Amino acid sequence: MLGYLFDGFFTLFTTMAAPALLGGVILGIIIGVLPGLTATMGIALLIPLTYYVSPSVGLSLLVGIFAGGIYGGSVSAILLKTPGTPAAGATILDGYPMAQNGQAGKAIAIATIASAIGGLIGALILTFLAPQIAKIAVRFGPPEYVLLGVYGLTMISYVAGKSLIKGLFAGCIGLLISTVGIDPITSVPRFSFGTLNLLTGFELLPILIGIFAMSQALEGVRDSRMKAPEQLKLTKIGISLKEFFRILPHIVKSAFIGTFVGAVPGTGTDIAAFLSYGEAKRSSKHPEEFGKGSIEGVAAPEAGNNACVNGAMIPMFTLGIPGEAATAVILGGLMVLGLQPGPLLFVEKPEVIYTVFASTITSNIFMIVLGLTGARFFAKVLSLPKSVIVTFIFIFAVLGAYSMRNSMFDVLVMGIAGLLGYLFSILDYPVPPVLLGVILGPLVESNLGRTLLVSDGNLMIFFKRPISIFFIVIIVATIGQNVYKHLKQKRK
Amino acid sequence: MREKNKAMLEIGMNLLFCSVAFGMYMVSHNYDFLEGTILGARTFPLLIGGILVVFAIVNITCAVKRLKLAKSLGKVEAKDIHEERVGSVFNILIREYRVLSAVILLVLYFLLLSFVGFLIATVLLIPAMLYLLEYRKPLPVVVITVLGTAFLFTAFQVLLGVPLPDGLLFG
Structure with missing residues (x-):
């Protein structure tokens, strides 16, 4: 495995992957800094660019955007009291009071160092743990893939937000979209109405750009009159060695919490950040400082959310199951690049996967250098007019959808998906389940067909294989837990 | 957005997807099952379409309840809400x-x-x-x-x- 990892680093630094990663981190930080723009949207918008480069280069770009985007949110959280991304919500609690006390530079330095160390620990865990999980997962047959897909669909209950029914409804829409095109078992063209555009089904990319980028641009238009909050002044960036050693144990602990939280599908960077913050406050020698500008209160959530980025990639790469929106979009990106996410990726394309692992490790080094030297530039990004940004997101979304097949039909699909995404946002319907349905629908349908053909329609095949039984247990447990949680919430 | 408009929009959206599912159901009659099985090009769309309609009905029921509540609130506190709406309706319209x-x-x-x-x-x-x-x-x-x-x-x-x-x- 170490040999593959060295090869990964070699590929990273001898191809365009390293510049792409650096560019991705810079773009990610800029996207993360701007309130209202999320890392998920950034990834969705830039996937079309990866189509024209090798998978290693393209994925390095996406990994860079994801890591940079989560870190970038801390800058606006500290200077504006507005988290650039939901992941930076916990950073406000102590970051903004520090900035109010004239320590904005110190807060940004702590956020940068904690993000980089947390991310690095998370990346190392991903690199060494993921191949072990993939070794087990590589034994999967069609029945296991059906249940894996169903387990993936149960993630809808986690990303559904307030209403489970709305989430399941959104998931069904995604599954229905996935049925358009040639049937995987009988090879009959389905719902294509004789048009060539629908014969191969809907392309994933326009849907992805529409529901994640175009809908957010429409939200930007809606909220464009909102007054921007006042930005606090950025002071000298840096911390003392004593302060570094004070925050280091919290960073390490939060990195493990973040990676674990990320690896559990259905959680997210915001949950990792708040859990890390809570644990830091509980174990701190100075809990009274929390909420008033504690350096530990900035370090812990930042280490937690950046470690979570890497943790979230564990189920995505090993099982092909996205745990939250950003990894769902990266998963879509993998498919756009012609890679089949899941355990076979480790067998068929180890050079790609280990270059990505090398990228996740290196992205943290780029992040610390860029964060400490370029913080003033990134703070200036906050003064960019929102109207200009929103305008260019529109055009990027249109060109991105068009660029894959040079098809105006794809632009139309993107526009409709964008309107659907916007409608969902104003009606409080979750959008990620739609993508989960589109991605996992073909996996479940084709493998279910194969399984039932092999077993002559006997469903008992699912109960005769140990891994299948394991999946059935966790599916039942996941559904049971979520139904119980939603019923409990309703009673309250 | 006002609760009443939101509820009506939600009902409309759910009805739209119900009709899409119904349309798929009608079209899928053209696809045959594999001999002696329930497998075929129509199996998955029918299953998912059916489930979607059930969820849509639940969503519509909830939205209708909210719509009724919004209407009854409109009658009881017409004066207060009217004052509140002057500003917000203007903003919403813009x-x-x-x-x-x-x-x-x-x-x-x-x-x-x-x-x-x-x-x-x-x-x-x-x-x-x-x-x-x-x-x-x-x-x-x-x-x-x-x-x-x-x-x-x-x-x-x-x-x-x-x-x-x-x-x-x-x-």
Whole structure:
């Protein structure tokens, strides 16, 4: 495995992957800094660019955007009291009071160092743990893939937000979209109405750009009159060695919490950040400082959310199951690049996967250098007019959808998906389940067909294989837990 | 958005997807099952469509309940809510008008891309969108339009080799 990892680093630094990663981190930080723009949207918008480069280069770009985007949110959280991304919500609690006390530079330095160390620990865990999980997962047959897909669909209950029914409804829409095109078992063209555009089904990319980028641009238009909050002044960036050693144990602990939280599908960077913050406050020698500008209160959530980025990639790469929106979009990106996410990726394309692992490790080094030297530039990004940004997101979304097949039909699909995404946002319907349905629908349908053909329609095949039984247990447990949680919430 | 409008929109959206599922059900009658099995091109769409309709009915029921509640509140506290609505309705109208205008601009951009190509369509869209978003300083708008279009053209057509739409007029 170490040999593959060295090869990964070699590929990273001898191809365009390293510049792409650096560019991705810079773009990610800029996207993360701007309130209202999320890392998920950034990834969705830039996937079309990866189509024209090798998978290693393209994925390095996406990994860079994801890591940079989560870190970038801390800058606006500290200077504006507005988290650039939901992941930076916990950073406000102590970051903004520090900035109010004239320590904005110190807060940004702590956020940068904690993000980089947390991310690095998370990346190392991903690199060494993921191949072990993939070794087990590589034994999967069609029945296991059906249940894996169903387990993936149960993630809808986690990303559904307030209403489970709305989430399941959104998931069904995604599954229905996935049925358009040639049937995987009988090879009959389905719902294509004789048009060539629908014969191969809907392309994933326009849907992805529409529901994640175009809908957010429409939200930007809606909220464009909102007054921007006042930005606090950025002071000298840096911390003392004593302060570094004070925050280091919290960073390490939060990195493990973040990676674990990320690896559990259905959680997210915001949950990792708040859990890390809570644990830091509980174990701190100075809990009274929390909420008033504690350096530990900035370090812990930042280490937690950046470690979570890497943790979230564990189920995505090993099982092909996205745990939250950003990894769902990266998963879509993998498919756009012609890679089949899941355990076979480790067998068929180890050079790609280990270059990505090398990228996740290196992205943290780029992040610390860029964060400490370029913080003033990134703070200036906050003064960019929102109207200009929103305008260019529109055009990027249109060109991105068009660029894959040079098809105006794809632009139309993107526009409709964008309107659907916007409608969902104003009606409080979750959008990620739609993508989960589109991605996992073909996996479940084709493998279910194969399984039932092999077993002559006997469903008992699912109960005769140990891994299948394991999946059935966790599916039942996941559904049971979520139904119980939603019923409990309703009673309250 | 007002609760009443929101509930009506939600009902409309759920009904729309119910009709899509029903349409798929009708069309799927053309696809046969594999002999002696329940497998076929229609199995999965029928299953998912059926489940979607059930969830849609639950959503519609909840929305109808909210609609009734919003109406009854409207009668009881008509005066207070009226005062509150003067400001918010005005804001909502402005907001919704802007989103609708942006959608219309996008449809026009789509049509212009098809007819006159990327360069002219983008040069027209950028200032129009900036005007809509109340960024109206003439010189910056001209600079942003020219530089932005040039950047996008260079990035996509020159660097990535994506053939951008020429339009029917020049294609």
